[in-house]
Amino acid sequence: FFMDKTNSHTFTTNAARATISGIAYNLIALMKLMALPKEQRNMTISTLRFQSFHVAGKLARHAGKIIIHLAQSNVFSQQIEALLANIHTLSPLVTN
Known part of the structure; x- marks a missing residue:
């Protein structure tokens, strides 16, 4: 702490x-x-921050939506995609 x-x-x-x-x-x-997926829940916040935020990319706005373009050479792309998919499944829980 x-x-x-x-x-x-x-x-x-x-x-x-x-x-x-x-x-x-x-x-x-x-x-x-x-x-997070079950196999990644034991990672430290430093590792999670490094894998999530040290990614080359840019934000774009199109048709009222915000789109995140990540670099294709990202080593942690599978972990980030799994994290984003899990966050999208949580959306209905948060809005209701």
């Missing part, structure tokens, strides 16, 4: 930082549980 980082001298500021860190951890754990 990085709770050892207490930059402030006041208890309230440090407690707020610890609370935000705990909420962020729980959101990441929920995302891993709901969106």
